[in-house]
Amino acid sequence: MSSKSFAAEPFALPFDPQRTALVMIDMQRDFVEPGGFGEALGNDVSLVRGAIEPCKRVLAAARAAGLLVVHTREGHRPDLTDCPPAKLTRGGETFIGTQGPMGRILVRGEQGHDIIPELYPVAGEPIVDKPGKGAFYQTDLHLILQNRDIRTLIVCGVTTEVCVTTTVREANDRGFECIVPQDCVGSYFPAFQKAALEMVKAQGAIFGWVSDSAAIVEALRA
Numbered sequence: 001m002s003s004k005s006f007a008a009e010p011f012a013l014p015f016d017p018q019r020t021a022l023v024m025i026d027m028q029r030d031f032v033e034p035g036g037f038g039e040a041l042g043n044d045v046s047l048v049r050g051a052i053e054p055c056k057r058v059l060a061a062a063r064a065a066g067l068l069v070v071h072t073r074e075g076h077r078p079d080l081t082d083c084p085p086a087k088l089t090r091g092g093e094t095f096i097g098t099q100g101p102m103g104r105i106l107v108r109g110e111q112g113h114d115i116i117p118e119l120y121p122v123a124g125e126p127i128v129d130k131p132g133k134g135a136f137y138q139t140d141l142h143l144i145l146q147n148r149d150i151r152t153l154i155v156c157g158v159t160t161e162v163c164v165t166t167t168v169r170e171a172n173d174r175g176f177e178c179i180v181p182q183d184c185v186g187s188y189f190p191a192f193q194k195a196a197l198e199m200v201k202a203q204g205a206i207f208g209w210v211s212d213s214a215a216i217v218e219a220l221r222a
């Protein structure tokens, strides 16, 4: 057992840096910049942008500590054959695949689908393209983590109550221990942010731990 641990709620989480990965969920222009999918759905993207700077600090610390860093992107093939009809026309409106200021919304290869420059992957960091909210669904993320014998996931990104906690739930069921730095995740709905984080750590870490960027950076540097 490693002597390192993350300060967290509901209790400290021991970790081994060689078996820990940072998973950066969907920090794409489509979710955090005006003109993308998030805004098309009627959201104020300024609400999620507060996560960018803390994510930058955790990303830098993870890279310096030699952690595996994985980035995910939500989006679809240009012909939308991997987009379920129910997702395409959710709420009676069609946004996915339509033209926006950053190209076709939530379509792979378009400017809006790309990761924001502040958190851009560097060579050697896998990028996992996912058609759904969970990062394990119809992707090779599990295989990538298994091949590196990863056990602990630091999960950052957007949005907290959608793709972040869907992924944490999927990971927990697959035997990973997940820690979510609360300032590194963002929601368009402050009440959902609060409730989603409460749910993660409730009942003795029912599906994960909650911490913050300062505690993660400190533990990675120790």
Ligand code: C5J
Pocket: 025, 026, 031, 074, 133, 158, 159, 160, 162, 163, 164
């Ligand atoms: C959403 C996501 N909110 N990345 N996607 O539709 O959370």
